[in-house]
Amino acid sequence: MTSKPATSPFARGDITNFAVLMTLAFLVIPLTIPNGYWYSSILIPWLCLALAAIGQQIVMGYAGQLALGAAGFMAAGAFACFNIELRIPWMPFGGSLILSGLIAAAFGVLFGLPSLRVRGIYLMVATLASQFFIIWMIDKFGWFKNYDTSGIITAQDIVIFGYAFTAPLQMYLVVLVVVTLLTILAINMTRGSVGRNWMAVRDMDIAAESMGISLLRTKLQAFAISAFYCGVAGALFAFTYLKSLEPVAFDIKLSFQILFMVILGGLGTISGAFIGAAFILLFPVVLNTVGNVWFHGMVDATVISAVEQVVFGALIILFLIYEPLGMAKLWENIRARMRSRSVPKAEVPRQQAS
Amino acid sequence: MVHPRIRMMIAGAAIAATSLLALPDGAAAQETQYFPVPSSRVGPYSAMGTGYYGAQIDYMNYINMNGGVNGVMLTWQECETEYNAAKTVECYQRLLEKDGQKMVVFDTLGTPGAYAVINRMAEDEVVLAQYGYGRTDAADGTVWPWVFNAASHYWDQIAVKLRFMAEQEGGIENMRGKKIVHMHIDSAFGREPLPAMRAIAEEWGFELIEIAIVPPGLEQQSQWLQVRREQPDWVTFWGAGSGMNSTGMTNAARVGFPRERLIYVTFGAAEEDMGPAGDSATGTYAMANALPGKDYPLVKAIEEQVYGAGKGNLADPNRIGSVYWNRGLGAAVMWVEALRNAQQIHNKIGQPVTGAEFRDGYEAIKMTPERLEELGIAGMIAPFELSCEKHDGAGKFAMMQWDGTKFVQVTDWQEPLDPPFIRALIKDSAAKFAAENNITPRTCP
Numbered sequence: 108m109t110s111k112p113a114t115s116p117f118a119r120g121d122i123t124n125f126a127v128l129m130t131l132a133f134l135v136i137p138l139t140i141p142n143g144y145w146y147s148s149i150l151i152p153w154l155c156l157a158l159a160a161i162g163q164q165i166v167m168g169y170a171g172q173l174a175l176g177a178a179g180f181m182a183a184g185a186f187a188c189f190n191i192e193l194r195i196p197w198m199p200f201g202g203s204l205i206l207s208g209l210i211a212a213a214f215g216v217l218f219g220l221p222s223l224r225v226r227g228i229y230l231m232v233a234t235l236a237s238q239f240f241i242i243w244m245i246d247k248f249g250w251f252k253n254y255d256t257s258g259i260i261t262a263q264d265i266v267i268f269g270y271a272f273t274a275p276l277q278m279y280l281v282v283l284v285v286v287t288l289l290t291i292l293a294i295n296m297t298r299g300s301v302g303r304n305w306m307a308v309r310d311m312d313i314a315a316e317s318m319g320i321s322l323l324r325t326k327l328q329a330f331a332i333s334a335f336y337c338g339v340a341g342a343l344f345a346f347t348y349l350k351s352l353e354p355v356a357f358d359i360k361l362s363f364q365i366l367f368m369v370i371l372g373g374l375g376t377i378s379g380a381f382i383g384a385a386f387i388l389l390f391p392v393v394l395n396t397v398g399n400v401w402f403h404g405m406v407d408a409t410v411i412s413a414v415e416q417v418v419f420g421a422l423i424i425l426f427l428i429y430e431p432l433g434m435a436k437l438w439e440n441i442r443a444r445m446r447s448r449s450v451p452k453a454e455v456p457r458q459q460a461s
Numbered sequence: 462m463v464h465p466r467i468r469m470m471i472a473g474a475a476i477a478a479t480s481l482l483a484l485p486d487g488a489a490a491q492e493t494q495y496f497p498v499p500s501s502r503v504g505p506y507s508a509m510g511t512g513y514y515g516a517q518i519d520y521m522n523y524i525n526m527n528g529g530v531n532g533v534m535l536t537w538q539e540c541e542t543e544y545n546a547a548k549t550v551e552c553y554q555r556l557l558e559k560d561g562q563k564m565v566v567f568d569t570l571g572t573p574g575a576y577a578v579i580n581r582m583a584e585d586e587v588v589l590a591q592y593g594y595g596r597t598d599a600a601d602g603t604v605w606p607w608v609f610n611a612a613s614h615y616w617d618q619i620a621v622k623l624r625f626m627a628e629q630e631g632g633i634e635n636m637r638g639k640k641i642v643h644m645h646i647d648s649a650f651g652r653e654p655l656p657a658m659r660a661i662a663e664e665w666g667f668e669l670i671e672i673a674i675v676p677p678g679l680e681q682q683s684q685w686l687q688v689r690r691e692q693p694d695w696v697t698f699w700g701a702g703s704g705m706n707s708t709g710m711t712n713a714a715r716v717g718f719p720r721e722r723l724i725y726v727t728f729g730a731a732e733e734d735m736g737p738a739g740d741s742a743t744g745t746y747a748m749a750n751a752l753p754g755k756d757y758p759l760v761k762a763i764e765e766q767v768y769g770a771g772k773g774n775l776a777d778p779n780r781i782g783s784v785y786w787n788r789g790l791g792a793a794v795m796w797v798e799a800l801r802n803a804q805q806i807h808n809k810i811g812q813p814v815t816g817a818e819f820r821d822g823y824e825a826i827k828m829t830p831e832r833l834e835e836l837g838i839a840g841m842i843a844p845f846e847l848s849c850e851k852h853d854g855a856g857k858f859a860m861m862q863w864d865g866t867k868f869v870q871v872t873d874w875q876e877p878l879d880p881p882f883i884r885a886l887i888k889d890s891a892a893k894f895a896a897e898n899n900i901t902p903r904t905c906p
Contacts, residue, residue, distance in 0.1 A: 152547070408518075410776075413503055
């Protein structure tokens, strides 16, 4: 930690970063990007999945519980939001979001129960149940889908205070506000006693228990909060990105993707969730664009598509070899290095120590 | 610690990548019309993606080599969807504009993808051309002005299959008390025919058993054991991807279900689906909305000109004339036909058209037997005409049977036994959608 004023719990660097990021997200991007593609295909899904990755980060990176099935909770949140909007018309959208998060959290507690008995890779298998059970339940009972025969339902428009948020930029702002609030909340939780409890359980649960931390409470709390984040992320993903709801959209592949986002981004960091989501979501898009724009007509398109997957896989391996602590750490290192060049030499040892 | 050079490379790649995301713009000297190709070339659905979209690109090349559409050259841009709804949405947005020109048509070759983008069509003024897949009630053009399912849809398809069964059993009256299993992939695509099938089951008095298979559908053992237990008279198999489709036939062989009682959906009715099942596939029935074969003049011309010039899109030229390739050709012919109509209707001969103009052109497609003859695909697809109200095509399908090496056509182009019945179902469903979404159906002349 660098210079920290006595009156504030945050380091000065944090506040500057926060201000820069917020200006960028709320002012610079909306004013400079007129293209709907960037909002509706890049920024919105990135923010939604980053939020889900924060959820995964909480349970896995902070509480150390190897859980798989974030997409199941996302589905729960998405379909809860649809049904609340459908059946409780007077409910404001923010209320629907919170409620759907809470419903997902209830599932989180339910499927977090095995964590009290099993751990590690076995817990991962046990939590898979959430993934399959929630999707099965939505598919099995027509009520969740309002008895739609095709099984794909159209998400309602987002209406806040009588104003419909339907344009890409408007929806981006909705997502941005929610993600910002929840991210700040997550950072505060992880830095406070809640997060310290999680990390104590992660690092050594027996020691944590003997210090008076209730394992039951801490683990279930982590599962609940994680599922809450995933639920809200799922609702946003369906309402602002897909604009339709289909259980298949939240399949096991998405759960794995979120898991990879957290691992690649860096376990136990909130920024890692954002960086990891950007990598997993956007890199294939970049590769596909490169392949199709640069090599258009030159190379067999089937080969391009296959090469993209190879390159993506190779990059993942490369990153894991060179920086097993994730891209957040990589970013930290780059920053530290840049700072060490720009500041007087006396500061350098302190930087490296932190 | 990361080597500085590697770090530089990563940073450089990141910068290059971000600058690339914006598609390059630049004015073209010649008049062009841009088409998006949201292909699926990798993953379980690659066989249909490479064949179908390969044919579209081949046909566009063929048109360009022959002077374009009244001088307008066709351009295209690809995007990989992997038959995934979320990726299809991203591709849709990415392909929406190129070189300052907006796309006029979108073809997802997948029902989940079609559902994911269907609500964007009216706003973006893009035609959703569903070639024999997708949302069925889009056949009602009054509720869905921008969505077409020319070359027919799944409700007609299931009705034609039931007609085939009735004919084999010796009439509708013999269908009473029969047991039919609908085994389907558990996605929007697999469930799509169910409303029509249930309605006909009630009407004809046969027992319908629905068995779902979780995507990607490579695990079907328990489902086929259920088939053995139920002893159905017929099985309609609604699968996607070569893996799932060939697994279906090998499992049918394992439980001893006769393949002559197994009818595959159009998206399992290709050489790539039958081949991997080997001998188990022999005898299986499959439906066609575009017949395979190389004997059509247009197919021959493309093979000669495009593949002769080394510009062919298929890696394996032997797939020319295969089911998916011919189907893609059928779809591309409709694009070009619509473009030609649009230029004519709006007095823009030799100029590119907008989405709205293209829509009018698409609605004016008249694939009469004479026109099909001129185009060189007479017999490959059933003749049809579109109109403001009627957005589905002929509503006709041909039954084929796999003889172990190739498909043999066993029926002519057939329509459902009671087309007005299907039409009424479509009207009902579209009206329900319109009411739920506050859409006022337009009136047709």
